[in-house]
Amino acid sequence: MGAGGVALGGTLAGCATPDAAGSGRTGVMIWDLFSGGDGALMQEMVGVVASANPDIAVESTTLAWGPPYYTKLAMASSGGKPPEAAVMHMSRLAGYAPGGLLEPFDLDKLAELGVGQEHFAPAVWEKAQFDGQLYALPLDTHPYIVFNNPTIVQEAGLATADGKLDLDALAGADNFLAAGRTLAEVTGETGVGWGYQRDPAGCWRMFWGLYSQNGGGYELTPGRPAALDEEAAAEVFEFLQAMVDGTVAAKNQDGNAASARFMAERTGMMFAGEWDLPMFREALPDVGATPFPAIFDTPANYADSHAFVLPRQEQADPAAREATYQVLAGLLKEGLTWASAGHIPAYQPIVEEPAYQELTPQRDYAAAAEVAVFDPDAWFTGGGSDFQVRMADAMTDTLAGEAPPRTAVTRMLSEMDRFLALPDPA
Template sequence: MAASRTRSWAGSSGGLSRRDLLRAALVGAGGVALGGTLAGCATPSAAGSGKTEVMIWDLFSGGDGALMQEMVGAVAAANPDIAVDSTTLEWGAPYYTKLAMTSSGGRPPEAAVMHVSRLAGYAPGGLLEPFDLDALADLGVTEADFAPAVWEKAQFDGQLYALPLDTHPYIMFNNPAIVQEAGLATPDGKLDLDAVAGADRFLDAGRAMAEVTGETGVGWGYQRDTAGCWRMFWGLYSQNGGGYELTPGRPAELDVEAATEVFEFLQAMVDGTVAAKNQDGNAASGRFMTARTGTMFAGEWDLPMFRDALPDVGATQFPAIFDTPANYADSHSFVLPRQAYPDPAKREATYRVLAGLLKEGLTWASAGHIPAYQPVVEEPAYQELSPQRDYAPAAEIAVFDPDAWFTGGGSDFQTRMGDAMTDTLAGKAPARTAVTRMLSEMDRFLSQPNPA
């Protein structure tokens, strides 16, 4: 069994049928057989303490895990009548499978963290319960407190099924010294987004930075990083006005011309000068942190690592390569797994805990995440965070995975999409080949019945 971490903060489910187990495994794994082990958990009882117990599952390890525990501790201290049990499980298919299984059984934790990109695989099947907007409003949490793109993605069938904690976009980091020497900086020394807007200007900027470094200008490690490939493609495809239609039982539809243009741009970028050929994420990060490239495409969650190597590291939202500004992103959100026997006292306490965690967003922002609760972003203390304040606008132009039961963070869908791009990105196949292969993989998913 994979290890789990359970902390109790204080300041017998029903049997599953074989069909329920199979359904949960398929939903959690994104439509494929479960890989890896499930993480077990044990929660200490609050019985006899007079406190209301609230159990929360999350998928945060490392620095993120430490920050979440700090936030949970602060909320528990502010609510001495609540005992908060915080349990961390292995993320990916094991996490989502376990969440689906316990929701099917009707005795899950009171709340859990979920990537909002996975919502379409859970809400339609009745595995989650919607939030009561009036109850949230009583705690100072309303629709007006969130970026519209994030709030909309958290909806299903006209109801709020996910309470966003953050927006975590795929952004562009930069080395200010290299950017300045290449003539790409604003008067205050930051990367000028206008200087890298448009495909031609972006490629020219990459060449200018390559002259400074003597190697390459842009860092992007696509090999062995299928999720990174997908994030890059879907963000650029959205910028290029590409739409989609993913209807079960029917062939997938993409704008083939728009998608092909994206891959033509990526092939031009990965030319050995603008960006290195045949490079993986570790190599790309290493080159960036040793000033051998001027910019780096990565998730904002890599900020702590980059800042350790480059204390003055800069970062911006994703540059507008095509006509429509758009920035691929996901969101860690809280959800309410379906309870077979709802407890009003626990539900009220859960709302208080979750609202409190949102308001602790300044702590969460220290790792690079953009707090979804906008009053935190507007605080002077957040506006002093650099470079977080510079890429915070990415939340306003966020685009998420397409809505389908098999898509989302940690899903096999992203792996299959990345694999379909590999030969094209390596220059072994034309741009159109990647599009054809992606459509074929999408068709395979659409031919499978939704297990929920």
């Protein structure tokens, strides 16, 4: 993601609050990691909120996402002079809240602005907690879902009466594989698109979602060996090996190739993040999408969440903090704009609005937020982390059919032990 900045009512000032001196307005600076279409939507939302709050000088600054973004945020927080608020993937929260780099939200202040626990999916609200306090204010849920080509799905006999992909027909590993073979008969190539090569995040999202469906737990405690349900994990890899057979899904394929095949109608379904909706819809205007199918017994959908956090202030300005709450609450309530890119608004009143229910296929996968599962809680996990890269490396040989399922599990545990042996930099 590219770096840049857009000032609304203030002048770009590095890590400092926008200069509102002489204007009679309170300055609020927000760091985010959005570029491209997401960045444009965020700036539109910030503009609306700024116009509705003329007494607040709001400035939104976009930085390059990934390790550099989180390093800068940690350094600004530890130095005591960060922005008033910042966007963070909630999967990274465990690396920041325990180390004192963030401050908890005041639930009473949020309630005064019409924002409370009852307005969020339980799984999302729970992930935003640390030590019994709210450390993240979720903006969205962005799950790993299944896109589909309605024409191919209908020809394969896998559609419901209203033309949607029939998730019941995909429930269970055997049913899913059979459906994939049926779709392949229609396309003449493969049934399902999934590119695991050179896509560490995609590998991890697929595994962790399926592992959660299979009832798998974990223990990642410093000073102890990492623990997974090895039988449950091996069963996941057995399924993935069966899926990547050259018919259900292509062998040795990367994410770009999988997306291209789906958009060229050479496969009927596609595993991807909902953030790919704009790209797929440009090629397939009637593209469909659903939550992740229940391959195993427990409904679960891998997801992450963009959330607002309050970096630790060396000397907090009460007026700036009050203004920050007002701005963040306003941004949550602009969630319909954010939903246009595919993200599920975390603030559930938006999802319940008639205008959201008219968005297709967004409304069809909104239920994924109800069964969202996030990365395991550890300082080294989360979006854009080296952890996901190492986990993908550990499973690549198994996914390619060059090693048995147990090999991937053993290698993953070994890599987890390496992380657990490292000191927490926070």
